[in-house]
Amino acid sequence: MKKIISFALLFLFLGSNLITAQENSSANSLLMPLKGKHSIAFSFGMLNQQEATVYTVNVKAESNLIGSLYYNYWFSDEWVLELNVGILNAEVFSGVSLTGMEQKAATVIPLLAGARFYPESIALAENVRPYVTALVGVHMGHSSSNKVTLGLTTATETKVQSVFASKFGVGIDVFIGNWVRLGLGLGYNLGSDFEVPVGTRVNYSGVDLALSFGVMI
Numbered sequence: 001m002k003k004i005i006s007f008a009l010l011f012l013f014l015g016s017n018l019i020t021a022q023e024n025s026s027a028n029s030l031l032m033p034l035k036g037k038h039s040i041a042f043s044f045g046m047l048n049q050q051e052a053t054v055y056t057v058n059v060k061a062e063s064n065l066i067g068s069l070y071y072n073y074w075f076s077d078e079w080v081l082e083l084n085v086g087i088l089n090a091e092v093f094s095g096v097s098l099t100g101m102e103q104k105a106a107t108v109i110p111l112l113a114g115a116r117f118y119p120e121s122i123a124l125a126e127n128v129r130p131y132v133t134a135l136v137g138v139h140m141g142h143s144s145s146n147k148v149t150l151g152l153t154t155a156t157e158t159k160v161q162s163v164f165a166s167k168f169g170v171g172i173d174v175f176i177g178n179w180v181r182l183g184l185g186l187g188y189n190l191g192s193d194f195e196v197p198v199g200t201r202v203n204y205s206g207v208d209l210a211l212s213f214g215v216m217i
Contacts, residue, residue: 031120032127032175034074039181041214043068047088047189048207064089066208072116080116084135084167085109088189091199104145106199110189112137112167127175132168139165139191141198163192175216183212 047066068086075081089108114135123129144158169187176182186209193202 030126031077031123031129034077034080034118034175037072037074038217039072039214040217041070041072041181041183041212043070043086043183043185043210043212045185045208045210047204066210068110068210068212072214078118078120080118080131082112082114082116082133082135084112084114084137088139088204089199089201102145102147104143104199106141106143108198108204109140109142110137110165110167110191111140112165114167118173124172128172129175130170130172132170133185133187135167137165138162139194139204141194143196143198159196161194161196161198163194165189165191173212179216181212181214181216183214185210185212 044067047064070084073081091106112135116131116133118129118131141161167189171185173183190205
């Protein structure tokens, strides 16, 4: 996780320096107008999950790769609509016994909507804007299992569940020119417990750190 954080900070530092060289802007310059802009972006990072118990087996804090695709619309220079879909977890695992084997697969997909707020008063430069975000929605859990006993399939089960979820976070976006957007975000995913474990867990709450890249139109 420390390596990811270091890389992310270096990434944004280089991006902000590139803006300075190209635009020759300063913190006292007029801020880049954003009202009416649309953006499609993707992010990737890591989720640090809380300790959880599944079927009396203790699962300690662990890090998983995550990814998101999101859409933003600036209805003012400070306030932004956000729609977000991603992957919090994807697992495929199997177990073997004397009588047969069991295969399982699980995926957790967050579907969230909310807003970002870019306070103009704390802008770091013309095109470097910190933000806070708040989203609500659901975590969709999809799990399937297939049991094979003595060479014969004895049970196949597929289950889809949804639970209430939300996300709160802070971050910083760097706008390069009028169409490129780089970002770093730190957030907390808060979700309710699934009725039946999805993969190895019943809950996918945790802190995430992610880099993002997007285009502006």
